[in-house]
Amino acid sequence: MNQEEGKPTMLNAEQVAQRLNMSKGFAYKIIQEMNEEQIKKGSVVKGRVRSDHFEARFFAGDEDARI
Helix, strand or coil: CCCHHHCCCEECHHHHHHHHCCCHHHHHHHHHHHHHHHHHHCCCCCCCEEHHHHHHHHHCCCHHHCC
16 A cells, blocks of 8 residues: 555555455445445545555554555
8 A cells, every 4th residue: 555654545445355355345345334434524435445444444453464
């Protein structure tokens, strides 16, 4: 993931699928769930998820898992 100066990027389903080693279809479901969570906090880009939110949810406390 390219994160310039710690700025979050937007991940698509293919990137989420690769990161979690799962099908692209299931990655879309994960993104949809995360988008619903983010709607409560502010704006959302449908079909994408912020990398910082994704990392915190799936790799919190696992420094070795981060790329």
